[in-house]
Amino acid sequence: MTKNHHIAKCVFAIGCAITYPAMAQGPAEIAQIRDELQSLQQLQLELDDRINELEGRLTQSESASEHHPEIIKVAQLKPRPKEPPQPKASQIRLSLGGDMRVRYEANFSSHDDYNRSRGALRARLRAKYLVNDHIALGGQLSTGDPDDPNSGDITLSNFVDDFQVSLDKAYIRSQLGGLNLVAGKFSNPFDRTDRIWDGDVNPQGISGSFDLLESESDSLKAHTLVFLIDEEPVGEDAAMVGGQIELVHQFQPSFRTHLSIGYYDYRLHNTNNADLGDIRTNRYLNGAFLSNFEILSLIARANWTISEQWPLEISGDYSHNFGAIRTNGTHTDDSFGIDLRAGKLSRRGDSRYSYGYAESDVDSTIAAFAQDNIDFGTNYILHSLTFDYALSSSLYFNGSLYHYRLKDMQFAPFGEGTEWRNRLRLNLMAKF
Numbered sequence: 166m167t168k169n170h171h172i173a174k175c176v177f178a179i180g181c182a183i184t185y186p187a188m189a190q191g192p193a194e195i196a197q198i199r200d201e202l203q204s205l206q207q208l209q210l211e212l213d214d215r216i217n218e219l220e221g222r223l224t225q226s227e228s229a230s231e232h233h234p235e236i237i238k239v240a241q242l243k244p245r246p247k248e249p250p251q252p253k254a255s256q257i258r259l260s261l262g263g264d265m266r267v268r269y270e271a272n273f274s275s276h277d278d279y280n281r282s283r284g285a286l287r288a289r290l291r292a293k294y295l296v297n298d299h300i301a302l303g304g305q306l307s308t309g310d311p312d313d314p315n316s317g318d319i320t321l322s323n324f325v326d327d328f329q330v331s332l333d334k335a336y337i338r339s340q341l342g343g344l345n346l347v348a349g350k351f352s353n354p355f356d357r358t359d360r361i362w363d364g365d366v367n368p369q370g371i372s373g374s375f376d377l378l379e380s381e382s383d384s385l386k387a388h389t390l391v392f393l394i395d396e397e398p399v400g401e402d403a404a405m406v407g408g409q410i411e412l413v414h415q416f417q418p419s420f421r422t423h424l425s426i427g428y429y430d431y432r433l434h435n436t437n438n439a440d441l442g443d444i445r446t447n448r449y450l451n452g453a454f455l456s457n458f459e460i461l462s463l464i465a466r467a468n469w470t471i472s473e474q475w476p477l478e479i480s481g482d483y484s485h486n487f488g489a490i491r492t493n494g495t496h497t498d499d500s501f502g503i504d505l506r507a508g509k510l511s512r513r514g515d516s517r518y519s520y521g522y523a524e525s526d527v528d529s530t531i532a533a534f535a536q537d538n539i540d541f542g543t544n545y546i547l548h549s550l551t552f553d554y555a556l557s558s559s560l561y562f563n564g565s566l567y568h569y570r571l572k573d574m575q576f577a578p579f580g581e582g583t584e585w586r587n588r589l590r591l592n593l594m595a596k597f
Contacts, residue, residue: 305334315363343376359536445532457488
């Protein structure tokens with residue numbers, strides 16, 4: 166309503182008041198009309214003041230908008246369209262992932278016959294499908310020799326022949342509260358080190374993990390595994406039954422400890438399908454392993470978060486094979502390692518450094534499933550240095566140097582000497 170409209174209403178009211186006395190019948194009515202006229206005049210003055218005030222504010226707002234274009238009138242704002250709701254993680258049925266590693270490797274020592282360099286590649290593609298809230302199916306395709314359980318690497322050679330790819334994981338998983346059951350061929354459920362389990366080894370059989378305790382400062386888990394190594398139509402199968410208890414304790418926000426105790430009982434009654442890559446440096450005679458393998462494994466770690474960029478970790482592991490047979494009083498049953506690590510790889514520009522020392526007796530573990538960082542699965546002394554750098558959140562550079570030799574020459578493979586060897590690996594790794 167404009168100012169002119171308000172004035173017209175007041176004039177109309179005054180006109181009515183002037184003509185009304187002609188119809189009045191006494192002094193009381195005239196006095197009442199005068200009072201009403203005064204009230205209308207006062208109302209007109211108040212309306213004029215209010216209109217002037219509003220017009221002043223409008224003039225100031227228009228001036229401010231000219232000097233500050235970022236000011237937008239409320240009437241011109243449009244509500245943002247609502248984004249479609251994102252599905253919850255539990256609602257995503259199919260998930261895909263994978264990684265690729267390209268490697269340059271140089272081997273050198275004082276023995277010229279050992280000097281060698283090569284390029285290698287490993288690529289893996291993973292998929293997981295949620296059947297419902299409790300059951301999932303999964304699998305993984307990987308490059309590498311399907312007869313080699315502890316490596317997915319392929320040497321870049323053979324006149325550019327196509328790479329060999331195999332299915333190295335295929336499993337069904339059931340999650341029921343704190344119980345996790347897996348059957349098929351799957352990731353190793355145990356807390357591990359390279360002395361016992363290489364990272365590429367995926368057991369086959371059935372596994373169960375149990376959450377025994379979970380609190381703000383403590384975590385206690387149990388893992389079991391029935392590992393079906395080799396099936397024989399006639400005679401006993403080759404298998405391993407093992408278990409592990411894993412305890413994590415948070416003493417304070419910056420200090421955590423991790424302790425694992427495991428026992429692995431192998432029954433290798435029949436090894437007809439074993440090849441040289443399955444035997445490696447274990448003692449083997451007349452178609453059978455010379456020792457039994459009943460392995461106790463201890464792993465301890467301590468983590469300090471001294472700073473966000475440089476967390477520290479020290480870890481140690483020890484294993485003893487109660488089934489190892491001694492030769493000439495020589496210990497053949499123990500292995501141990503110590504590792505120091507500083508840094509992290511969370512985001513671009515992060516780096517990590519580590520040093521490790523390890524010794525392994527000839528029958529301290531099954532060499533077929535142990536590390537393949539060096540030529541010997543057991544019976545070695547090893548120093549290692551590694552450097553990792555995050556080029557991005559999904560692309561990493563790694564440099565590793567291994568300085569090693571045989572530990573006991575009386576168990577040396579044919580043609581092997583006592584010289585120290587060196588292996589340098591430069592890796593570029595990407596994950597998705």
